[in-house]
Amino acid sequence: MSTEEKIETAENKPLDFIREIVANHIKENKYPDGIVTRFPPEPNGYLHIGHAKAICLDFGVAEETNGICHLRMDDTNPTKENMEYVQSIIDDVKWLGFDPSHLYYASDYFEQMYQCAEKLIEKKLAYVCELTPEEFEEYRGNSERPGTEPPGRANSVEYNLDLFRRMRAGEFEDGAKVLRARIDMTSPNIHMRDPVLYRIRRIDHFRQGNKWCIYPMYDFAHCLEDAFEGVTHSFCTLEFEIHRPLYDWVLNNLDFPNPPHQYEFSRLNLSHTVMSKRKLLQLVKEKHVRNWDDPRMPTVCGMRRRGVPASALRNFVKGLGITKFNGLTDVALFEYAIREELNKTSSRYLGVLNPLKVTITNMPDDFCDELDAVNNPEDPSAGSRKIPFSKELYIDRNDFMIEPPKGYFRLSPGKEVRLRYGYFIKCEDYVTDENGEVIELKCTYDPETRGGNAPDGRKVKGTIHWVSAKHCVEAEVRLYDRLFTVEQPGMGDEDFLTQMNPDSEIISTCLIEPALANAKAGDRVQFERVGYFCCDPDSTAEKLVFNRTVSLKDSWAKKK
Ligand code: ATP
Ligand code: MG
Numbered sequence: 001m002s003t004e005e006k007i008e009t010a011e012n013k014p015l016d017f018i019r020e021i022v023a024n025h026i027k028e029n030k031y032p033d034g035i036v037t038r039f040p041p042e043p044n045g046y047l048h049i050g051h052a053k054a055i056c057l058d059f060g061v062a063e064e065t066n067g068i069c070h071l072r073m074d075d076t077n078p079t080k081e082n083m084e085y086v087q088s089i090i091d092d093v094k095w096l097g098f099d100p101s102h103l104y105y106a107s108d109y110f111e112q113m114y115q116c117a118e119k120l121i122e123k124k125l126a127y128v129c130e131l132t133p134e135e136f137e138e139y140r141g142n143s144e145r146p147g148t149e150p151p152g153r154a155n156s157v158e159y160n161l162d163l164f165r166r167m168r169a170g171e172f173e174d175g176a177k178v179l180r181a182r183i184d185m186t187s188p189n190i191h192m193r194d195p196v197l198y199r200i201r202r203i204d205h206f207r208q209g210n211k212w213c214i215y216p217m218y219d220f221a222h223c224l225e226d227a228f229e230g231v232t233h234s235f236c237t238l239e240f241e242i243h244r245p246l247y248d249w250v251l252n253n254l255d256f257p258n259p260p261h262q263y264e265f266s267r268l269n270l271s272h273t274v275m276s277k278r279k280l281l282q283l284v285k286e287k288h289v290r291n292w293d294d295p296r297m298p299t300v301c302g303m304r305r306r307g308v309p310a311s312a313l314r315n316f317v318k319g320l321g322i323t324k325f326n327g328l329t330d331v332a333l334f335e336y337a338i339r340e341e342l343n344k345t346s347s348r349y350l351g352v353l354n355p356l357k358v359t360i361t362n363m364p365d366d367f368c369d370e371l372d373a374v375n376n377p378e379d380p381s382a383g384s385r386k387i388p389f390s391k392e393l394y395i396d397r398n399d400f401m402i403e404p405p406k407g408y409f410r411l412s413p414g415k416e417v418r419l420r421y422g423y424f425i426k427c428e429d430y431v432t433d434e435n436g437e438v439i440e441l442k443c444t445y446d447p448e449t450r451g452g453n454a455p456d457g458r459k460v461k462g463t464i465h466w467v468s469a470k471h472c473v474e475a476e477v478r479l480y481d482r483l484f485t486v487e488q489p490g491m492g493d494e495d496f497l498t499q500m501n502p503d504s505e506i507i508s509t510c511l512i513e514p515a516l517a518n519a520k521a522g523d524r525v526q527f528e529r530v531g532y533f534c535c536d537p538d539s540t541a542e543k544l545v546f547n548r549t550v551s552l553k554d555s556w557a558k559k560k
Contacts, residue, residue, distance in 0.1 A: 016322035018263055022061055022233060031232045031258070035067030038231050039093070040074040040106075040222070043085035045277035046292040046299045047092045049313070049334075053268040056317045057235055059098035070229055072104040076221045078205040088292070092300040096310050106225045107207050113216050113224050114168065116254055117179060117197055121160045125253055126197060127153055128163040129180045139185070140193050147185035147193045167200055170213045174200050181220075183249060191246050195219055223247040226260040234260050237267040238326060266326045268317070272482040273298040273331065274489050274496055288500060289483070295536075295547045296483040296504050306480060307524050307534025307549030312341035331482065338550045342524060342532045347375035347382050350420060350465045351512040351527035351546075353477065355394035357469065361428065362444045363391045368468075369450070373421045385515045389422050392469035394511050396529075399464040400441060402430065409462035411441065417462040420528060424449040424460055465528045472511040475544040477533065479506040510546065519544055526552075 014020040025031060039058040041051060062069035071093055075081045093100040120126035131139060131150055141147035164179055166172065179198035187193055197220040202213045216224075223246075226234045234247075241264045251259040274280065275298055283289050283297070292299055295306030303313065316337035320329060369389040376382035395411070404412040411417050416426040429442040448455050452463075483504045490496030516525065521537040531552050536545040 015318075016265075017324070018057065018233075018235060018265060018322050019061060019064070021263065022065060025232075026065060033230070035062060035065040035233060036070065036229065036231045037062045037067065037233050037235065038070040038072050038104075038226065038229065040072045040225070041089050042074045042077065043082065043089060044077070044080040045085060045281060046088050046297075046301055048275050048277075048280065048298045048300065049270060049303065050268045050275050050298075051092075052096060052300055052313050053317045053320070054235070054237070055093060055096055055098060056314055057265065057322055059093070059096075061233065061235075063098070067232075068102055069098070070102045070104050070231065071100045072106060072225060072229070074218075074222070074225070075105055075107045075205070075207065076110075076216055076218065078201070078203045078208075078215065082206050088301060092304075095304055096300065097314065104225075104229060105207060106221060107205060109221075109225060109228055110208060110212055110216070112228060113221060114214075116224055116250075117216070117220070118161065118164065119254060120181065120197070120250075121164060121179075122157055123253065124157060125182050126179055127155055127160045127182055128167065128177050129153075129194075130177050133175070140190065141185070143190065149185050150194070153182060153194070164198075167198070167214050168212075170202075172200055174202055174213075176200060179214075181246075181249070183246075189242060189245060191219065191243055192249070195246060219243055219246045220250060223250050223260070223262075224254075226262075227251055227254075227256045231260040234262045236262060236264055238264045238324065239267075240264055264324070265322045266324055268320065269326070269328045270298060270334065271328055271331045271487040272484050272489070274484070279490065279496060282497075286497075288497065295478070295480050295549075298483075305534075305536065306547050307342075307532065308338050309341050309345065309524070312338045315341065328488065330487075332554055335550050335554060339532070339552070342526065342549065344378050345376075346524045346526045346532060348373075348377070348526045348528050349513055349516050350387065350467055351475075351477075351510045351516075351530055351533075352394045352396050352465065352467050352472075353508060353510050353527075353530060354397040355511050356397045356400055356438065357440045358393040358395055358425070358443050358466070359440060360391050360393065360425065360445050361442050365391055367391060368470075369422075371421045371450075387421055387513055387515070388468045388471040389419075390468045390470050393419075393466045394469055394472065395441075395464055395466045397438075399462075400427070400430075400438065402438065409460075410464055411443075411462070416446075416460050417464050418449070418452050418460050420463050420465050422450070422452065422466070423447070424452075424454060465530070467511045467513050471514045473514055473517045473544065475510050475512050475516075475546055477508050477510040477546045477548065478536065479508060479548045480504065481506075512544075512546075516544070519546075524549070 014023045037058045059069040090100045139150045178196045180194045183192045185193050196217050198214045204210050244262050247262050293301040293305045316334050370386040371389050373387050374384045399410040401412050411427045416424050423445045425443040425445045427443050430438050431440040433439050481504050484499050485501045486499045489499045519535040521535050523535040526532050532549040533546040534549050536547050538545045
């Protein structure tokens with residue numbers, strides 16, 4: 001985060017209800033040792049833009065209050081977790097502009113958590129339950145029907161301790177027994193009806209190996225992780241609101257002094273994409289996309305590869321604010337934030353997507369001019385360059401029409417346009433192939449118009465982009481668009497895979513000016529009048545590859 005952004009958030013009044021709560025706690029000196037937050041991803045997938053919202057809140061609040069934000073791998077469920085995901089999470093947090101160095105793993109607390117469970121048993125607040133899954137459901141009741149007390153609930157502390165230790169020792173089958181909290185089987189909040197704290201699962205953990213065959217449940221583990229780490233403010237999304245009484249119950253009954261508190265905010269839902277890890281994994285596994293970092297994915301690494309600047313992501317999230325209202329955010333808003341940022345920061349170049357050859361008939365064969373171009377009019381520090389101009393050029397097919405409609409200011413027979421950074425040219429004739437398709441334009445140029453103005457004061461309305469045929473470089477361009485054609489893929493009974501946009505990736509070639517011949521992966525540019533592009537890591541010395549990050553205008557608004 002830039003100092004400017006930091007000062008803005010620190011000096012103004014709190015931006016949202018969470019920051020207001022924290023500001024009040026600071027005023028009251030409720031946490032004399034400082035504010036501690038955490039971002040607790042489960043390393044079972046790559047981070048997406050929803051996580052980016054949580055990251056900006058968790059790390060943002062810590063940064064603004066001179067506190068600390070822990071990056072904690074919530075790795076208590078060994079089934080789908082691995083180190084690849086851990087590393088990607090660290091990389092993404094860093095790329096977003098935050099410090100991932102306060103790194104913790106929930107699995108490091110397994111022994112401590114186990115001791116807490118024994119303590120609850122000793123306090124008669126937990127017991128081993130041997131119901132089958134069907135019986136378990138039956139006893140728990142539902143929203144209409146209160147639960148009933150399961151057998152064994154009144155067993156002695158010694159009996160329960162013995163069973164729980166034998167669960168740990170591996171004496172029982174997976175699923176044969178669970179440890180449950182002893183709270184209230186008639187609570188209107190179903191999560192308080194003696195929730196499960198531990199279950200038996202013989203799965204190797206990616207960090208703990210086969211050391212454990214019992215694993216803690218989220219509701220038991222998460223509050224303990226927060227408490228062990230001295231977290232003061234634990235932010236999570238609204239669906240956990242109903243779990244908060246359990247969060248507090250566990251910590252109160254284990255006598256943590258000044259325990260952490262959970263605060264809930266609404267999650268980010270973005271239109272025209274999916275964010276469930278299961279669906280993202282399916283897209284990758286079934287090869288509907290290139291990988292987790294496919295530029296169409298809503299993952300942080302996907303957006304990075306697509307060319308979205310981290311600052312655009314942060315600004316977007318900041319603009320959304322933190323509230324308790326669940327809604328759907330139109331992806332057009334995100335695209336707007338990307339354009340805003342790229343407009344300020346990317347240098348402009350000329351690139352032609354659908355080339356149409358132009359021959360300047362009144363120019364000697366070996367003539368070559370070097371035209372001056374400022375790289376970024378929004379940023380003088382970006383410097384300038386020369387663009388070669390010669391007898392054979394390419395322009396975009398869409399910039400020529402044989403019979404132009406009224407208001408078409410580009411090229412047509414007998415008409416004159418300005419070449420960007422260059423001269424006026426006039427279309428004298430055109431050549432067609434056997435199908436009647438235009439394959440070449442014969443134009444003349446006016447040597448007096450170098451720099452883009454005519455000394456006689458005559459005006460042209462159109463300015464078009466172009467490249468010199470002899471000097472340009474061919475690049476692959478991957479034109480990305482929304483991955484899904486509908487706002488909320490998978491709504492109702494729809495299979496989200498059937499709602500994919502068949503044109504979400506169009507591979508094409510683009511002729512680009514030679515100044516870009518040495519582009520490096522990650523370089524972001526604007527191809528004038530075409531869009532914002534980012535050089536892809538697939539680029540080689542032989543072939544450059546550019547991803548279209550976003551078009552210059554919202555083409556979907558028109559379609560709507
Ligand atoms: P799951 O629990 O299904 O694996 P998840 O998306 O909740 O998926 P976590 O790794 O548990 O993934 O999420 C880490 C943190 O990110 C949590 O605190 C969660 O509340 C937050 N988070 C996840 N999705 C969003 C979202 N769409 N908007 C805001 N925050 C989110
Ligand atoms: Mg989760």
